[in-house]
Amino acid sequence: MKLPNGPQTPGLVQMLQWVFSPMSFMEACTKRYGDIFTLQLSRPVVFVSNPAAMQQMLTSDTKEFEAPSDWNTPFEPMLGKNSVITLSGKAHQRQRQLMMPSFHGDRMRTYGQVIGDITEEISSQWQIDKPFSARSAMQAITMRVIMQAVFGLYEGSRAQELEEVLSLMLDEGGQSPARALILYFPALQRDLGPLTPWGKFLRRRERVNQMLYAEIRERREQPDSSRTDVLSLLMAAKDEANQPMTDQELRDELMTLLVAGHETTATALTWALYWIHKLPGVREKLLEELDTLGDNPDPSTIFKLPYLNAVCCETLRIYPVAMLTFTRVVRTPVSLSGHELEPGTLVMGSIYLTHQREDLYPQPKQFNPERFLKRQFSAYEYLPFGGGVRRCIGMAFAQFEMKVVLATILSRWELALVDDGDVRPKRRGMVSGPNRSIQIVVKGQRAQKSKILESIAG
Ligand code: HEM
Numbered sequence: 001m002k003l004p005n006g007p008q009t010p011g012l013v014q015m016l017q018w019v020f021s022p023m024s025f026m027e028a029c030t031k032r033y034g035d036i037f038t039l040q041l042s043r044p045v046v047f048v049s050n051p052a053a054m055q056q057m058l059t060s061d062t063k064e065f066e067a068p069s070d071w072n073t074p075f076e077p078m079l080g081k082n083s084v085i086t087l088s089g090k091a092h093q094r095q096r097q098l099m100m101p102s103f104h105g106d107r108m109r110t111y112g113q114v115i116g117d118i119t120e121e122i123s124s125q126w127q128i129d130k131p132f133s134a135r136s137a138m139q140a141i142t143m144r145v146i147m148q149a150v151f152g153l154y155e156g157s158r159a160q161e162l163e164e165v166l167s168l169m170l171d172e173g174g175q176s177p178a179r180a181l182i183l184y185f186p187a188l189q190r191d192l193g194p195l196t197p198w199g200k201f202l203r204r205r206e207r208v209n210q211m212l213y214a215e216i217r218e219r220r221e222q223p224d225s226s227r228t229d230v231l232s233l234l235m236a237a238k239d240e241a242n243q244p245m246t247d248q249e250l251r252d253e254l255m256t257l258l259v260a261g262h263e264t265t266a267t268a269l270t271w272a273l274y275w276i277h278k279l280p281g282v283r284e285k286l287l288e289e290l291d292t293l294g295d296n297p298d299p300s301t302i303f304k305l306p307y308l309n310a311v312c313c314e315t316l317r318i319y320p321v322a323m324l325t326f327t328r329v330v331r332t333p334v335s336l337s338g339h340e341l342e343p344g345t346l347v348m349g350s351i352y353l354t355h356q357r358e359d360l361y362p363q364p365k366q367f368n369p370e371r372f373l374k375r376q377f378s379a380y381e382y383l384p385f386g387g388g389v390r391r392c393i394g395m396a397f398a399q400f401e402m403k404v405v406l407a408t409i410l411s412r413w414e415l416a417l418v419d420d421g422d423v424r425p426k427r428r429g430m431v432s433g434p435n436r437s438i439q440i441v442v443k444g445q446r447a448q449k450s451k452i453l454e455s456i457a458g
Pocket residue numbers: 084085096256257258260261262264265268316320321322324325326327384385386387388389390391392393394395397398
């Protein structure tokens with residue numbers, strides 16, 4: 001079988017380039033081989049970025065393409081075998097159907113209150129003229145949002161310990177390229193004692209599991225139908241055969257939502273704060289729009305603000321946190337971008353390359369929210385949340401969270417970057433993020449503070 005062209009260097013060299021500098025590697029390949037090429041990773045993988053190929057691959061999912069049963073194994077140590085991310089076929093479909101109702105648009109209003117309260121609480125600890133890391137601050141917010149809106153844990157020693165252990169586990173579990181290498185090569189996953197990275201990870205995971213199972217057991221013993229958090233909704237959900245999720249499934253999906261939703265949203269918010277404060281014109285326009293909000297803006301009014309929406313869209317376009325869609329495997333012989341692919345071929349959609357296309361986004365390296373006001377992009381030209389049967393379950397939640405957090409912070413605080421030098425993206429575990437710390441300093445409270453905060457906080 002002839003695969004699309006790609007680099008001829010040894011597989012190990014390609015794997016290292018892929019792990020350590022995925023974005024420049026993909027860009028160099030697309031320049032040389034066009035918008036479909038093959039990389040030799042642990043197996044050959046075909047990369048696509050043309051919107052038509054993206055559409056074909058994502059929408060003919062389950063016919064011509066499907067998620068391979070073994071490719072998502074790097075996620076398994078953290079998420080388990082029952083996660084919607086590690087499953088494929090019918091089992092994947094079942095989990096998705098059980099999970100989707102918790103993330104429907106109409107549930108966002110409830111979560112909006114929680115997100116506004118948490119942002120207010122955490123940002124109220126910032127001190128004037130004392131710099132802080134944008135990333136740590138955004139991680140603190142998105143972690144607390146998951147703890148409350150998803151796990152339903154508001155206070156108490158379990159909430160506190162779980163938040164601490166999970167933060168450590170996520171921070172050490174997958175941020176560096178070297179850690180990503182451990183995830184790609186299961187043979188490196190050896191427990192060499194409590195002080196070694198993998199040993200530490202295993203012990204923390206054990207403690208997290210104990211706490212999650214205890215929480216699930218207690219909720220089963222004392223059901224409370226007034227709860228609105230995702231865990232309670234998942235516990236009440238039934239599949240087509242009227243079967244609820246098992247404890248193991250619930251544990252795996254909680255970890256999935258945490259891993260998929262915490263770091264991604266925190267990184268997107270960090271980038272947004274960087275661009276807004278790097279480009280004074282963008283900040284001014286945004287503040288002008290936020291100041292037009294009346295006295296009692298509903299979180300859903302914030303959600304509809306056009307310029308805030310354009311800023312969030314451009315943030316996720318220029319450096320998409322998820323560089324790629326999940327892998328798909330060819331099921332039946334298929335022609336993709338003029339190449340005949342045989343069953344078994346692995347294909348990945350490069351969201352990063354699609355978002356960097358000159359034909360769609362002139363001067364793609366420039367941050368320009370106006371492009372989203374001037375033009376509507378199709379679901380395969382702009383796809384920070386992927387597409388098809390694996391499209392991000394938390395898409396509406398993440399968009400809502402980004403907007404409410406930014407509106408809350410920007411309406412209250414006068415912020416500035418400590419260093420407005422350029423920041424570039426780099427791999428952070430399985431996703432991408434800024435290549436250096438972005439420090440922010442509070443200059444003061446905004447004089448023209450809108451009433452947004454009180455209304456969100458109810
Ligand atoms: C800015 C934030 C986020 C970005 C950029 C993002 C992006 C993505 C992408 C690209 C995929 C893969 C889609 C595909 O292969 O077609 C995905 C899957 C997923 N995301 Fe998100 N995501 C974000 C936030 C969230 C949040 C907040 C949650 C939940 C609380 C979440 C839950 C999930 C889940 C469960 C999947 C797996 C879906 C499946 O396999 O069926 N994500 N996300």
